[in-house]
Each structure stands twice: as C-alpha cells, then as structure tokens.
Amino acid sequence: MRIAIVNDMRMAVEALRRVLATIPDYDLAWVAYDGEEAVSKCAVDTPDLILMDVLMPCMDGVEATRQIMSKSPCAIMMVTVSVNQYAGNVLEAMTYGALDAINTPAEGSVGLLKKISTIAKLIGVSSQGRTLKKTRVFQKSLPPLIVIGTSTGGPQALVQILSQFPQDFHAAVAIVQHLDAQFVPGFAAWLNEQILLPLEIAGKGSRPQPGKILLAGTNHHLVMGSNLSFDYNEQPSNCVYRPSIDVLFKSVADRWTGQGIGVLLTGMGRDGAQGLKLLREAGWHTIAQNRETCAVYGMPKAAVELQAAVEVLPVDAIAPACTKLLRMSANKPI
Template identity: 30%
Template sequence: MAVKVLVVDDSGFFRRRVSEILSSDSGIEVIGTATNGREAIDQAMALKPDVITMDYEMPMMDGITAVRNIMQRCPTPVLMFSSLTHEGARVTLDALDAGAVDFLPKNFEDISRNPAKVKQLLCEKILSIARSNRRSTSFSPSPAAAPVSAPTSASVAPAPAPRAPAITPTSAPVRRKAYRLVAIGTSTGGPVALQRVLTQLPANFPAPIVLIQHMPAAFTKAFAERLNSLCRISVKEAEDGDLLRPGVALLAPGGKQMMIDGRGQIKILPGDERLNYKPCVDITFGSAAKAYADKVLAVVLTGMGADGRDGARMLKDAGSQVWAQDEASCVIYGMPMAVVKANLADAVYPLDDIGRHLAEACN
C-alpha cells in the first residue's frame, strides 16, 4: 500500500515540485495539498494522510500552530521544511517541540540543481517516517516495522559472533563507575530526545558529555543555545580546542566531524564528502574509544540508519558501556536497533529513564 502524503505550503511552485518528486516514487501517493495551516488541519482530518510535509511560514495560520492542532486532533507524522538560517533553525526546533517528527532544509537551488539527490532524500524520509509510525496513529508503544538502514559512514570489520542474548529494558541494572566521558549519538527525533535526557541531569553532573546529532551547520548553534537555556548543566556548540569539563555538554557542529584526544581536547575537522553523516556518531565514538578505552558510557538514541553501531563496537571492544533507547519510545527505531541487533547494548532503556540512569551511573 502506498504511503499517503499531504503537502502543505503557501508557495504554488514548491507544492507542485514536492508533489511531483513524491509522486515519482511508486510507494508514495500525494492525496492532497493545502496552502495554509487552517487548510492543513481540515485536510489532515478529512484525508487522514500517513505523513504531512509542512512549511512553517504561511498566511492564515503558521506551520507550528498547525502542527500543534494536528497533534491534538488527528496525530500524524509531520516533516517540516525549514530555511538554513539561525531563525529558520529556531522555528524548526519549535516545530519539533510542537510534535513534528523531522525536518529538511527548504532549498530551491538544490531542487533545480540536483533533483535526483533531492528526490532520494525526500522519498527516503517520507517512507521511513511512515513505516516507523504505522505502529499507531497516536504514536502509542507497539512493535514498529524497522526502517531501512542507511549505510554507515565508518568502515570496520564485520560484526563478531553474538556476545549475549538481547537485552531487555528491565534486565540491566545501572552499573556505576567513574566514567571519564558520556557520549550520546542520535538523529531523527534527537532534538526532543536530547532535551528530555539532558534536562534530567543535575548541575553538578560529574562527567563531561559530548553530543552528536545529525543536523545542518546552520542549526547546531541554535540547538545548543536552546538546550543550554533549558538544562541545569551547560551546553554549547563545540569548537576546535575545547576541553572536556564535568557538567558541560559539547554539541558537534553541523557539517563537520568531532573527535576527542587523550588529553580531553576536542578536535573539529572538516566534513568529509565521502561520509554520509556530518557529524558522524561512529567517528566521535571511535575517537572516544581510543582516548578513554573502558571509561566511556555511550548512549544511542532515536534515529534513522545505523550510524553509531560501528563506533559502539569499538567502545565495547575497549571495555566501555553502551546503552540504547528502547523501540517503544523511539521516533525512528533505526540507530538503536542496529546496536541492539549487533548485541552491543549493555542496557536498553525507555527515553524517560535514560537521564535518571545517567545520573545514577556517573554518581
């Protein structure tokens, strides 16, 4: 059955182009369009799409208000389109708080210059979001179909033989240890997930933290500022030369790679075009394994694909601990699933328990 999509945008050109791109995929059907937020609510209730694409700046009613109303009246996965500006980042983060699942940059030049790449990215997003959320129209916990895993961006040896039976959320007590670093990797659904985890940490959290969130370069500074305003710990966008400090979370800058050396210093490197993700969880996790061996506690949260699995394997081989978010609380059960299926997870926890368990483990 084709994924039914409602396209919402006040630009006739953008509505047509998005509709054409989506309709070119046999697995997707555009069942309607809307020109403002009010129309979007009416169409969502009448047509019951599987996914909605939404602009944020529209007449009559903006996209964020529309998302809030849709989540209250007929919960439906929403993919936001946003501008690559600081203000666009702020508004997009507001939309994610309101209930949107994910976002894509709204770049007219890319659509005209590289239509094949745009088609692949947009259609993959739509299909993965729909596949993940078909478990329930209201996003209640139940088994979800696994999203297609994207290729990982780090090349390492194949997975070894299974180490242990699959871990269940209730089977893994928190292991306390003097961790020298907490490393958290995430993608789709990550902005809200990170907010829920980090706001549970006390101001005197004893370990340094690094955060790797798949996000464009224009967004990470605004995201770090938002987290810093909400959390008791300090959060900032990482810069080359930053030193790891207890109670400070450093967010990898978008479009680049973040590594850690044995002195606890951050290295920010240009994003390699050969890598799928910039920043890449595998890259940061791998450097942490080399720098701190068994003194790292890594967490893989919601996200599409399998980034983090190979880095988690390097951390496990060095003796470190790896946690994964459970399926029921994930927006997209891709990255944590890859870690769990490779038998690399020491514990699997619901999202709302992870912050509390981090505070216990590092106490």
C-alpha cells in the same frame, strides 16, 4: 520514494512538483494545502517523506509535524521561504521530529534534491562495520565521559536527559545531534535555557571537562584525537549524516581511556549502532532508548539488533542510570 507536499501556496506546490518530476525514482504521493489536511492524509497514506511548509492556515507545519510524528511518523523536511526568518519555528518542528529544512523556491532544485537524496539514503541505509575487541584499563585521572548520539526526535529527548543532570555533575558530555550547522547556534541556546549544566558548541581543541556539555557544531564529523581533545574531520566522506554518530563513537572507543557511557537515542536509520557496539567491545557501558519512548525507533533498534546495548531504557530513565553507574564506580556522590 513516495513524497508528499504540504503547502498552502499553489505556486509553491507546483514548483516543488516540477522539481520532483525531474527524478524518475521520486513519486508524488499526495498534496495537502494545510496542516490539518496533511495529518488526515498521512494517517491514511503515510509517504516516505513530507515536504512541509512552516506557515499555513488552519494548522501550521509545526503542529502538523507534531501530530504526524505522534500518530503516523515518517521523514519530514520543513520547506519555507526563509529558514533564517522562521528559524524558531523550524527548530520547534525539529524538536517534534522534523529532519531538516530548506528555503524554497529561491534555493533552487539542486539544494532540495541533495537533501532529499540524503534522506532517501537514510531511510534505506545499511551498515557494514568491522568489530574490534579491546582490553582497557580505565585511567582514573580522566573524568567519566558520556557520549550521546541522536537524530529524529532528539531535541526533546536530550532535554529530558540533560535537565536531570545536577549542577555538580562530574562527568563530561559530548553530543552529536543530526542537525545542519546553520541551526546549531540556535539549538545550543535553546538547550541552555532548559538545563543546569553549561553547554557549548565543540571547537577544535575542546577537551572533555567535568560538568560541561559539548555539542557537535559543523557539517564535518566531530572526532577525538590522540591527545584526547576534539576536532572536526571531513572524512569519511560517504556518511549519510554529517556529523556522524558512528564516527564520534568509533573515535572515542579508539582513544578515550577513562570511564565511558555511550547513549544512542531516537532517530531514523542506523547511524550510531555500529559505533555503540564498538564502545561496548571497548569496555564502555552502553544504553539504547527503548521503542516506546522513541519518536522513531530506528537507530536504537539497529543497536539492539547488533547487541550493542548493555541496557535498553525509556528516555526518562537514562539520566538516572548514568548517575547511578557513575556513583557506583566512583563509590562517591557525583
């Protein structure tokens, strides 16, 4: 795995270099000392992963992340002296496509290496899954349920979709965004400032409700139980991402007997693709984001290859498609 370091502090660069040197499979691709240099180097030599500082002269890590994900996308992890202190900057970088964040060097090498290992698995992840064919009669007493899964570039995609749902929207919405639990409260607050529907972090026992959005909020998997309420589960433990989109999608495919729409958005890897296929086989309408509007065309591409998506749409067409589908099925405005 080729990893680049972007940091204006030479001591921090050296500390990160020493951590990478402890793993034979990790090679240092290059070093940049500000965001502008990083953008230039990435355009010529795109690494597998960039360890990106947040605050730097000339161009900070947030703007560098935005430009890199636009011009030569790759996995990016924000590295800063205090994730909590610069949480706003980190969340902004994540809206542009950064995958994760960590403190350095105070957090030591263990946490950093664990996060790098997770990203390494994600980049090369493969998915094997069983397929289930189900016959379902939808229960009209239940509200329609829209489940959305996303990763890299997801925050902006979610805003584009959720902001188009009106205040009198009659469907329930549940979301898994690949995001460490420590960032979820800030992310939820950020989303609530930009959309009309109320959004809250899903808790144990939360139930799908019309016009309400639930967001996965821990590092365990959001799942639907037999009583049609949500819960969190540590299993399966071998998922690269926690929470896993596949786990949520499979659980609602197994449990939910109301009308459903599954949506898989931008992201690296294949999480959600198999789950979307299970939703389609269970009678759900399924949508994958198209290549042109994805920050990273990984998860939706995997879904398309599995023939899991009924529709492949640009991000700005997804909300109207959901609204139209629900209106047609109910034969009344939503």
